[in-house]
Each structure stands twice: as structure tokens, then as C-alpha cells.
Amino acid sequence: MTASSHASRAHSFNAAAAQYAANRPSYPSxxxxxIEELTGRPLAGARVVDVGAGTGIATALLHARxxxxxxxxxxxxxxxxFRRAHPGIPIIRGDGNDLPLAADSVxxxxxxxxxxxxxxxxSVPEALRVLRPGGALVLWWNTYALDVPWIAAQSHRIQYRFGGDRTVHQNEGTDHSALVDPTGRLTFTRRRVRWSRSVPLDTHLANIGSHSIFLVHGEEASSAFLADExxxxxxxxxxEVVEEVYEVDLLLATPA
Structure with a gap:
């Protein structure tokens, strides 16, 4: 993916924020x-910065804990x-490559x-800069469970039509640590958490349609695919009730 296409896909969510908020999956307790088990500390009372918070799906869950x-x-x-849905949770503008936070603050x-x-x-040096001693960088992704036949078949159809999208359907063996730290400054602990949700078929289609690969291909191409799907x-x-099965890929990173 070129830098320009990566940026286009990153920005594509802004026009579909309401669709994203209404249809994307949450995360299991x-x-x-x-996270608490691996770090040995509760989230309650901890200072947390949730980066790339989007519409606040994860942020709200962290706040609730x-x-x-x-x-x-x-x-x-x-x-x-985010502000419409979570007026009581503070949000600031910025990104992980240049965090607008003080050193040793979270x-x-x-x-x-x-x-x-x-x-x-x-983003690795920035995370390390703002973390307090003993703090942790915690990353996770909801990925579809490709051992479920209908999910594997859908993944193949998306790959055939659009060339694939690792953020929609992800190989079970994908190791995100290869993407995370080219600096060699982090040590990783990895866990996978399996869960599922049952949703109306239209919610499922709106969910996958809210991914960047669909958004950048335009409404005509996406609508045609989703109608076939x-x-x-x-x-x-x-x-018309779909059971979406997920594997949350959790990476907990601490200074090496």
C-alpha cells in the first residue's frame, strides 16, 4: 500500500463515522x-490514553471499568x-506519531x-515517552475467526473482488508484533480472546461496509458487492441473524 492510499483509507472513516459507531463490534469483558492479569494492575484508577479512539467504542469500555x-x-x-456519543469523556485531537501529552504522564x-x-x-518512541515507569502499550484487533466456514468464504470473496483487506478478515496466524516494533525497543506478550455476537444481517453488512477498503472503492462498487453478499x-x-465470530488479537508491549 502506498503512502497516499494508506492516508486515503485512514481518512475514509470520517465520512462514515455514524455507520461505524452503529455497526462495528465492541470488545468482550x-x-x-x-490486560489486568498480564499487567498485574487494575484499569480502575489508571491513567489511560486511548489513541485512534474513533467513535469511542473501546474508550467507553475503558471508562466503564x-x-x-x-x-x-x-x-x-x-x-x-465521539463527542455526540460520549460527552462525559475528554477527547483531544492528535495521533500516535506525535502525541499531545507530557512525558511520563500515563x-x-x-x-x-x-x-x-x-x-x-x-509511534513506538512516542508511546514510550508518555508512559510512566511500569506502564504498558496495549494493542488489540478484532479479527474474524477464519476457521468458521462462512467467514472464510466471505474473506475469499472480499479478496477476489477488492484485493483483500487485513483489517476486515485476518489470518488466524497473523502476528501483529511484526508490524508493531521495527525499533526493537519493546517486549511483547500475546493473547487471543475468542468471542461472538449475533446481529441482524443488515448490521453485519453495514459492519463490513464500514471498513476502509469498501469506503475507498466508492458507493457503487461497495453496494453491488454487499447486495451479492x-x-x-x-x-x-x-x-437474517448472523453470528459473527471474532478472535481478539491482544499484544501487550513493555520496554525491552
Whole structure:
């Protein structure tokens, strides 16, 4: 992916922020329990900066667990949607490559579904700069469970039509640590958390349609694919309720 196409895809969410907020999956409570277990400290009372917060799906969950959380989001549309949905949670504009925060100021730097939009050569040193001693950089991604036949088939259809998108369907064996730290300054602990949700078929289609690969291909191409997909999925889910199965890929990083 070229730098210009990467930027276009990163900015594409701003025009679809309401669709993103309404249809994207959340995260299971087990994920946050794993974070607390691996770090040996509760999120309650911790100072957390949630970077690339988007519409606030993860930020709100961190806040609900008692964290003193600050959201950082670069996009106009996403930040506006965040403020509408979460007026009680502070948000500032910025991105992980140049965090608008003081050094040694937070206990956790979190990225939910967002680290791959940063330049790790810049975002790793920035995370280390703002973390307090003993703090952790915590990254996670919801990825579809490709051992589920209908999900694997859908992944192949997306790859065939659009050339693939690792942020929509991800190989179970993908090791995000290869993407995370070209600097060699971090040590990683990895866990996977499996979960599922049952949603109306239209919600599922709106969910996958909110991914950047669909947004940048334009409404005509995306709508045509999603119409075909709806017809195919009705054969598997005639009651129009889809069980989406996810593997959350969790990476907890501390200074090497």
C-alpha cells in the first residue's frame, strides 16, 4: 500500500463515522480482564490514553471499568461522533506519531483497531515517552475467526473482488508484533480472546461496509458487492441473524 492510499483509507472513516459507531463490534469483558492479569494492575484508577479512539467504542469500555481515560483522535468526523456519543469523556485531537501529552504522564497507552494507521518508527518512541515507569502499550484487533466456514468464504470473496483487506478478515496466524516494533525497543506478550455476537444481517453488512477498503472503492462498487453478499448469506442465515465470530488479537508491549 502506498503512502497516499494508506492516508486515503485512514481518512475514509470520517465520512462514515455514524455507520461505524452503529455497526462495528465492541470488545468482550474478558479482553480487559486479560490486560489486568498480564499487567498485574487494575484499569480502575489508571491513567489511560486511548489513541485512534474513533467513535469511542473501546474508550467507553475503558471508562466503564474505572479508568481515567483520555481519547486521542485525528479525524474530524470520528471526533464529532465521539463527542455526540460520549460527552462525559475528554477527547483531544492528535495521533500516535506525535502525541499531545507530557512525558511520563500515563499508565497505559491503548490502541483498539488503530495501531496499523501509525508509523511505528515514530509511534513506538512516542508511546514510550508518555508512559510512566511500569506502564504498558496495549494493542488489540478484532479479527474474524477464519476457521468458521462462512467467514472464510466471505474473506475469499472480499479478496477476489477488492484485493483483500487485513483489517476486515485476518489470518488466524497473523502476528501483529511484526508490524508493531521495527525499533526493537519493546517486549511483547500475546493473547487471543475468542468471542461472538449475533446481529441482524443488515448490521453485519453495514459492519463490513464500514471498513476502509469498501469506503475507498466508492458507493457503487461497495453496494453491488454487499447486495451479492446479502443474497449469499441468506442461504446460511435464512432467519437474517448472523453470528459473527471474532478472535481478539491482544499484544501487550513493555520496554525491552
Amino acid at each position: 474478558t479482553l480487559f480482564e486479560k 474505572g479508568a481515567e481515560v483520555l481519547a486521542v483522535e485525528p479525524g474530524d468526523g470520528m471526533a464529532a461522533q 499508565d497505559f497507552v491503548t490502541y483498539a483497531q488503530a495501531w496499523h494507521w501509525t508509523d511505528p518508527v515514530r 446479502r443474497a449469499l448469506l441468506l442461504k446460511t442465515f435464512p432467519d
